[in-house]
Amino acid sequence: MERTVRLRVNGHDHEFAVPCDETLLESLRERLGLASVRETCGIGICGACTVLANGRPLSSCLLLSVLAEGLEVTTLEGLSGPNGALHPVQQAFLDQQAFQCSYCTPGMILSVVALLAENPAPTPEDVARYLAGNLCRCGSYLRILAAVQDAAARLQAAHVDRSDVGIARSMPTPGR
Ligand code: FES
Ligand code: FES
DSSP: OEEEEEEEETTEEEEEEEETTOBHHHIIIIITOOTTSOOSSSSSSSOTTEEEETTEEEETTSSBGGGOTTOEEEOGGGTSOTTOOOOHHHHHHHHTTOOSSOTTHHHHHHHHHHHHHHOSSOOHHHHHHHGGGSOOTTOOHHHHHHHHHHHHHHHHHHHHHHHHHOOGGGSOOTTO
């Protein structure tokens, strides 16, 4: 049995028919070709399949697409700016070399975007707590922590720029 589902993904509206047992992870990867959404455990433990749903991290392997009707979904492909500029969290991960194999990285970056939107200056304990659902098998946690602190500083500087000189409708905003 199939049902039609409507989703907004990375700023674009999509409508397609899905079997009732298809997960959001499968729809994003197989129907929309969003390869950054990765599957490992398939049971909500590893965080490799993390997307932002209405700005909050969501394990897309746990949600049936038919239940995702109306959600606004962001994947890593939707983070960069219109001119292709990397989001500050992406740039911080690159600059801090916060990955090895990078399998966990898309989900990790999306969770960090959500974390910094909620808490612009997290302590290391806040970071560990928030990212507990994103596992890194390569053990890059110390570099990931450095990337979070780097990204927080970049976003705070961007905020200061905004209020001081009013430029910033062009600055990337977490979760958008
Ligand atoms: S694949 Fe979804 S949490 Fe592991
Ligand atoms: S960098 Fe390899 S799993 Fe995290």
